[in-house]
Amino acid sequence: MRHAARVPEPTELRRRVLAAWADSPARFREDANAEEDLVRGGYRDRLLVELAQNAADAAARTGGPGHLRLELAGDELRAANTGAPLDDDGVQALATLRASAKRDAADSVGRFGVGFAAVLAVTDAPAVHSTGRSVRFSAAATRDAVAAVPALAEELARRDGAVPVLRLPFDAEGAPPAEFATEVVLPLLAGSAAAVRAALQALDAELLLALPALAQVDVVLDGVTRTLTRDQDGSRVVLGDGPTTRTWQLVQRTVELPAELLADRPVEERGRRASTLTWAVPLDDDGVPAPLPGRQVLHAPTPSDEPLSLPARLVAPFPLGPDRRHVAPGPVTDALVRAAADGYAELLAGLPADPVLLQLVPGVGLAAAELDAALCRAVLDRLTATAWLPAADPEEPPLRPDRAVALDDASDERVAALVGVLPGLLPAGWSRRGDARVRTALGVRRAGLADVVEAVRGVQRPGEWWADLYTALEGADREELAALPVPLADGRTAQSPAGVLLADAALPADRLAPLGLRTADPAAVTGAARRVLERLGAQPATAATVLAAPEVRAAVESSLDRADDDEDVEPLADAVLALVAAAAPAPGELPWLGELALPDDDGGWAPAGELVRPGSPLADVLEPGALGVLDPEFAAGQDAGALRAVGVLDTFSLLTAADPEELDVDRAEEWLDAVLDRLPADAPPPDWPALTVVRDLELVRDWDRALPLLAALPDAARADVDLGGTVVPGYLRWWLRTSPVLSGTRPDQLRAAGEGELQGLYDAVPELPPAVRELLRPASTVAELLVDVDDALELLDRLGDPARTVGPAVLRTVYARLAAVLDGVDVEPPARVRVAPERVSAEAVVLDAPWSLPLVDAPLVPAGGAPEAVADLLDLPLASEQEQARVTSRAARTVAWSEVPGARLAATRLGLAELTGQVAVHPTLTVSGGRSVAWWPGTDTDAVDGTPAALGRALAWRAGAWPLRQALAEAFAHPQRATELAAEDSIS
Numbered sequence: 001m002r003h004a005a006r007v008p009e010p011t012e013l014r015r016r017v018l019a020a021w022a023d024s025p026a027r028f029r030e031d032a033n034a035e036e037d038l039v040r041g042g043y044r045d046r047l048l049v050e051l052a053q054n055a056a057d058a059a060a061r062t063g064g065p066g067h068l069r070l071e072l073a074g075d076e077l078r079a080a081n082t083g084a085p086l087d088d089d090g091v092q093a094l095a096t097l098r099a100s101a102k103r104d105a106a107d108s109v110g111r112f113g114v115g116f117a118a119v120l121a122v123t124d125a126p127a128v129h130s131t132g133r134s135v136r137f138s139a140a141a142t143r144d145a146v147a148a149v150p151a152l153a154e155e156l157a158r159r160d161g162a163v164p165v166l167r168l169p170f171d172a173e174g175a176p177p178a179e180f181a182t183e184v185v186l187p188l189l190a191g192s193a194a195a196v197r198a199a200l201q202a203l204d205a206e207l208l209l210a211l212p213a214l215a216q217v218d219v220v221l222d223g224v225t226r227t228l229t230r231d232q233d234g235s236r237v238v239l240g241d242g243p244t245t246r247t248w249q250l251v252q253r254t255v256e257l258p259a260e261l262l263a264d265r266p267v268e269e270r271g272r273r274a275s276t277l278t279w280a281v282p283l284d285d286d287g288v289p290a291p292l293p294g295r296q297v298l299h300a301p302t303p304s305d306e307p308l309s310l311p312a313r314l315v316a317p318f319p320l321g322p323d324r325r326h327v328a329p330g331p332v333t334d335a336l337v338r339a340a341a342d343g344y345a346e347l348l349a350g351l352p353a354d355p356v357l358l359q360l361v362p363g364v365g366l367a368a369a370e371l372d373a374a375l376c377r378a379v380l381d382r383l384t385a386t387a388w389l390p391a392a393d394p395e396e397p398p399l400r401p402d403r404a405v406a407l408d409d410a411s412d413e414r415v416a417a418l419v420g421v422l423p424g425l426l427p428a429g430w431s432r433r434g435d436a437r438v439r440t441a442l443g444v445r446r447a448g449l450a451d452v453v454e455a456v457r458g459v460q461r462p463g464e465w466w467a468d469l470y471t472a473l474e475g476a477d478r479e480e481l482a483a484l485p486v487p488l489a490d491g492r493t494a495q496s497p498a499g500v501l502l503a504d505a506a507l508p509a510d511r512l513a514p515l516g517l518r519t520a521d522p523a524a525v526t527g528a529a530r531r532v533l534e535r536l537g538a539q540p541a542t543a544a545t546v547l548a549a550p551e552v553r554a555a556v557e558s559s560l561d562r563a564d565d566d567e568d569v570e571p572l573a574d575a576v577l578a579l580v581a582a583a584a585p586a587p588g589e590l591p592w593l594g595e596l597a598l599p600d601d602d603g604g605w606a607p608a609g610e611l612v613r614p615g616s617p618l619a620d621v622l623e624p625g626a627l628g629v630l631d632p633e634f635a636a637g638q639d640a641g642a643l644r645a646v647g648v649l650d651t652f653s654l655l656t657a658a659d660p661e662e663l664d665v666d667r668a669e670e671w672l673d674a675v676l677d678r679l680p681a682d683a684p685p686p687d688w689p690a691l692t693v694v695r696d697l698e699l700v701r702d703w704d705r706a707l708p709l710l711a712a713l714p715d716a717a718r719a720d721v722d723l724g725g726t727v728v729p730g731y732l733r734w735w736l737r738t739s740p741v742l743s744g745t746r747p748d749q750l751r752a753a754g755e756g757e758l759q760g761l762y763d764a765v766p767e768l769p770p771a772v773r774e775l776l777r778p779a780s781t782v783a784e785l786l787v788d789v790d791d792a793l794e795l796l797d798r799l800g801d802p803a804r805t806v807g808p809a810v811l812r813t814v815y816a817r818l819a820a821v822l823d824g825v826d827v828e829p830p831a832r833v834r835v836a837p838e839r840v841s842a843e844a845v846v847l848d849a850p851w852s853l854p855l856v857d858a859p860l861v862p863a864g865g866a867p868e869a870v871a872d873l874l875d876l877p878l879a880s881e882q883e884q885a886r887v888t889s890r891a892a893r894t895v896a897w898s899e900v901p902g903a904r905l906a907a908t909r910l911g912l913a914e915l916t917g918q919v920a921v922h923p924t925l926t927v928s929g930g931r932s933v934a935w936w937p938g939t940d941t942d943a944v945d946g947t948p949a950a951l952g953r954a955l956a957w958r959a960g961a962w963p964l965r966q967a968l969a970e971a972f973a974h975p976q977r978a979t980e981l982a983a984e985d986s987i988s
Contacts, residue, residue: 009088010135010169013095014145017167022151028164029155035164038117038324048199049207049302050118051079051184056211058083058182065215069180070200072221075188077122077196080180083213085132094128094135095169117166119184122192124165129174130182136172139165197221203228205239209248209280210301210315235350237280248280248313249289251347255317255339257332275317277339279347281360289351291359295368298327307368309376311360312347316340318371327371337371341378345386349398353390355429361438384443392416392425399424401442406431408448413472417465422447422455449473449480457485457495463523470529481536487521494520498537502530503546503582543582547590552576559597563605569597570634581642586714588654588692594647599631609647613640616650621706626699651709652694654717659688666698667735674738675721675728678788686723692716693731703741710736711771718775736776742766747776757781760805760837761798782814786821793827796873800832802840811837816864819873829875835859846871849880850953850962854933856883885928887936887943891920894941897958900951901975905982906968910959917958921946948973 021028052068059066061084068081094116119126124139142163146152156163176183188196200219208214208230217228229240237248255277282290291311298306299315305325308314318327318336327333348357362380367373387398392415405424407415410431418425426444439446447455456469466487473481486494494500503519519541525533534540546552555572563569576596585593594609601614611630612619619629630648644650657663660672679686694717700706710732711718720727729737737747743766758780765778785791796818798804806814811834832840841859848867853860856879863870871878897903897915907915918941925945926932934950936943937957944950952969956962974981 010091010095010171013092014168014170017095018145018149021146022149025152025155028146028152029159031164031167032159032162035117035120035166036162039120045121045199046115046118046302047121047196048203050115052207052211052214052217053115053302054184055079055081055083055217056214058085059215060213066211066213067180067216067218068214069177069218069220070203071218072193072197072200075193077186077188078183079186080177080183082179082181085181086128086130086135087132091133091135091169094137095167119186120165122188122196123186124189125187126165127172127174127185128182129172129176129185131176132181134172134174135169137165137169139163141170142168205229205241205246206313208239209237209278209313210299236283247283247287249283249347249351251279251343251350253277253339253343253346255336257335277317277336277343278313278315279340279343280313280315281311281347281351287352288354289356289360291356298371300327306371308372309363309368310344310372310379312344314340314375329370333371334374337374337378340375341382344379345382345388348383349386349388353398353427355427355432357388358430358435358438361442363435363438380441389430389442389444390427392427393419399426401439401444404442404444405447406439406444407452408446409476411472413468414452417469417472418452418455421459422452449476453481453484457483459485461487463487463521464526466521466524467526467529470524470532471527474528474532478536481532484536486533486538487524489519489521496537497533500533500538501541502533502538503541503543543579544585547576547579547583547585552579553592556596557592560595560605560607563597569605570599573598577638577642577646580645581639584641585645586654587644587647588656589645591647591655593645596646598646598648599634601629601631607647608643609653611648613643613648613650617705617709618649618651621702621709622696622699623701627696649696652696652713652717654692654713655695656690656692658690660691663691663693663731665693665695665731668693668731671731671734674734675723678728679723679726683724683726688723689721691721691731692719694735697732697735697739707736707741707772707775708769711769711775733775733777742776747778757807757810758785759807761795782810782817786817789822789825792818792821793825796822796827796830799834800830800840802832805838806834808837812862813864815861815870815873816866819866819869822873823869827873829873833861833874833876835861844874844876845879845882846874846876848878849883850957851933851936852879852883852885855879855885855927855931858882885931885936887922887925887927887938888930889922889924889926891922891943892946894918894920897955900972902948902951902972902978905971905975905978906952906955908982909964909967909971909985910955910961912959915955917941919944919951919954925950 021031048070051070055066055068058081062082064082066081066083068079071078071080116126125137127136128134142165143156143161145168146156146163174183174185200221203217203219205217205228208217208228212230212232215230219226219228226242227240229238231238231240232250235250235252237250239246239248253276255275257275282292284290292313293311296308296310296313298304298308298318299313300306300318300320301315304318304320304327306318306327316336316339319330319332320326321328348360351357361383362376367376384401387400389399389401389404391397391399391404403424404426405422406426407418407422407428408431410426410428412428415425415428415431424445425447452473470484473484482498483496486497486500488494488500489503500520502525503522520533520538525538530540530542556576559569559572562572573596576593580593591609594607596608597605598608598611600606600611606628611628612622613635614629614632627649630643635643635648640650647653655663655665660668660675676686692714694710694713713732717732718730720730720733728734740746747765765773765776768776779785779791782795785795795814799806799814815833832842833844835841835844836859839859843858844861845856845858846863846867847853847856847860848863848871860879861870861874861876867878870876895918897917897919898907900906900915900919903915907913920938920941920943922943922945924932925934925936925943927936932945934945934947935954937954942954942958944954948969951972952965952967955968956965961968971978971981
């Protein structure tokens with residue numbers, strides 16, 4: 001039975017090393033140089049990576065998820081990790097160059113026994129505290145031990161005291177933090193803390209891609225913890241950095257290297273034939289690959305200096321040279337390149353099919369290095385032989401690049417139209433995006449417009465398919481599409497668009513025989529397809545254009561004469577109605593259609609515009625015999641919309657005109673005069689918009705049923721007319737409001753007065769459906785009445801009617817508003833005026849001077865802020881004209897307004913910095929005739945009786961802020977509360 005060799009204690013290790021150095025000072029020199037090479041070369045700037053690698057290896061040995069905490073505390077870096085604790089073998093490995101204790105661990109990341117040397121970049125006294133073993137190293141202690149060996153004195157002096165730190169272990173006191181198995185303690189060299197802090201701040205969760213055994217890294221700076229996490233679910237890994245996460249797609253392949261390939265590798269590498277190779281690429285929030293930007297480096301498995309141009313992360317056990325920075329060439333590297341290429345092809349084939357994958361294809365530029373060139377060549381070889389490109393037809397399996405076709409100027413519509421016609425077609429995005437040189441390198445074939453035309457020649461497809469194809473080709477080069485086939489309505493195919501006639505999609509070609517039209521398949525020329533074919537030489541033959549042809553109009557206008565000559569004009573009527581049904585002009589849009597001869601119910605023929613559709617709502621509201629009735633049997637076989645468009649009436653007919661002089665409807669001239677009367681006297685001739693009017697209003701016999709029909713007409717028929725900012729009623733609304741259509745009463749004699757401003761002044765309109773009420777639009781506000789002078793005069797009379805009432809809010813301003821509207825109008829003053837909501841008076845005064853209110857005995861008319869204008873309108877005196885008094889009492893004192901208690905708050909409420917002027921306070925304020933008043937204004941000095949109300953009114957009038965009189969009175973009433981009231985004012 002073999003027994004494992006006992007691992008010496010640190011003391012024994014030191015003794016042996018010192019003895020070896022004493023026997024051979026060259027050995028001391030060799031160890032010092034080797035350690036210095038590692039610190040300054042292969043393991044420079046690898047401190048955090050190596051600490052994380054050691055933590056991952058410790059976790060892998062126990063099989064649990066690894067946890068590493070990196071904490072910068074003052075001038076000391078601490079790295080605590082879970083997993084297997086440090087044991088005697090580990091101590092010996094730390095103190096022995098290139099003799100790792102992990103060499104037999106298949107899943108170990110660190111296996112060369114030199115990674116711990118990275119700590120010497122920031123410390124010369126590292127310590128490892130573990131639940132199994134604790135050990136420390138010290139440059140100072142090693143220097144003392146070496147100085148005690150005479151044989152080493154010369155070499156120590158030559159090196160200026162520099163010694164290999166990690167060759168002599170010392171026992172250490174200390175234990176790792178709770179929940180951790182090991183803690184590495186690194187007292188930092190002077191000037192190293194800033195670099196360590198920067199490295200910790202820059203530490204990225206991507207580090208964990210190469211360390212699957214490490215699930216969490218805590219970075220503690222200034223007491224704040226930032227947590228990096230790794231969570232793998234199958235082929236996806238979620239890396240977290242605090243609240244931020246990023247998902248990576250992985251492909252992992254186990255590589256088993258033949259023994260003969262390892263023959264030229266170091267002995268300790270030969271036993272590790274199996275290893276894992278990983279490709280990783282990040283995904284965005286939608287699961288779409290997000291290629292890594294810029295140059296990458298090979299991770300073997302931790303970062304090397306080997307540049308890679310592929311925009312993905314490669315973690316693979318490539319053999320590294322002695323510098324631990326670059327890959328060593330040889331058969332092992334060649335084998336791993338092949339395995340990596342296979343894995344990369346598998347990665348692309350397994351990623352969501354998005355055009356961004358083309359960015360993952362090796363570029364065609366210069367390689368970053370020899371390894372990169374070899375890897376790109378191998379990857380491109382695999383990708384060209386792998387079926388990974390998506391077919392445009394989702395039912396087809398993935399395509400090999402050499403069997404794929406990229407469409408020039410591809411769009412989703414073009415590709416969709418060509419699915420099943422052009423084999424191997426790629427989706428549009430795969431043809432548009434990415435470098436065309438990449439697709440060329442993959443061997444993807446290009447297809448231009450000429451290839452598309454050739455592919456569709458002889459193809460039998462429905463008209464809708466052709467319409468989609470033409471639409472997709474909009475904007476393409478016209479010459480290349482000159483030979484594009486076009487299906488015809490009779491089943492044949494034209495070999496070029498030139499000369500083909502195009503009809504509307506809904507045009508019933510079989511009914512157009514009387515007009516001799518030859519059309520393309522209507523289903524093939526819908527939407528943009530029409531523009532494309534017209535651009536390629538096809539001729540428009542739509543229902544609208546055919547309908548607009550002079551020959552068709554001439555046939556319509558002569559149809560009644562032909563009918564009178566006993567010609568059979570019914571086929572012509574059918575054809576025209578078919579055209580109209582397809583063109584769908586609005587009723588009245590083509591007024592000449594009203595001359596189309598149609599059969600009536602008396603067995604004769606009449607113009608369409610003089611016929612009513614049988615059974616229509618209009619037939620029940622017109623005077624009997626006012627218009628003819630269309631033959632019921634003929635009407636049943638026709639499109640109702642087409643009949644309306646040619647003038648057959650089922651509701652009221654509309655006429656359009658650009659000039660009101662062209663309108664041939666009832667009372668058109670009277671409406672025009674009413675409109676012109678609304679315009680300002682100096683206005684230029686109006687610029688008329690297009691007018692839509694309703695005909696046959698004078699033929700109505702049943703207005704109760706006619707009004708809902710009129711309310712349902714198009715907006716254009718019911719709209720008002722805007723003449724350069726002056727809005728006037730349209731013809732229909734004017735005609736209805738000035739005609740007795742409401743039980744014999746004209747709507748303009750009624751008001752919507754059931755509630756609101758006009759309540760009490762006018763009788764209410766009868767109950768009407770909402771749409772009819774909107775059509776008639778009876779006035780409901782004073783503003784609506786004041787648009788018209790006649791309405792304003794009527795309102796003035798009603799205000800003086802004692803049988804009427806008015807709301808207080810309306811009364812406050814109505815006379816001022818009337819005065820503004822009637823300014824310049826010769827108005828007969830009313831016999832009575834409104835002085836209260838329910839009171840009128842034959843004698844009244846317009847209050848213009850509020851201080852004289854106690855002296856006025858007559859009823860007052862509210863002036864609404866315009867007393868002079870109201871007095872002129874009503875021919876009434878102003879209060880200031882009747883009561884011309886002066887102050888007769890003697891003031892007790894006269895002070896500046898600014899000295900009155902409460903003045904500061906009053907000034908603030910007025911928005912003034914300070915108050916000006918004076919105020920005379922009278923014990924009892926009297927004016928001419930011995931009459932008492934509360935206040936009386938003066939030029940420089942106001943007289944008051946001293947009450948807050950009088951002060952507030954006097955100051956408000958002086959400041960031109962009469963609405964603030966109550967607020968100012970409050971300020972004078974409570975001067976001791978000025979601060980409190982100011983705070984209250986600040987609340988908006």
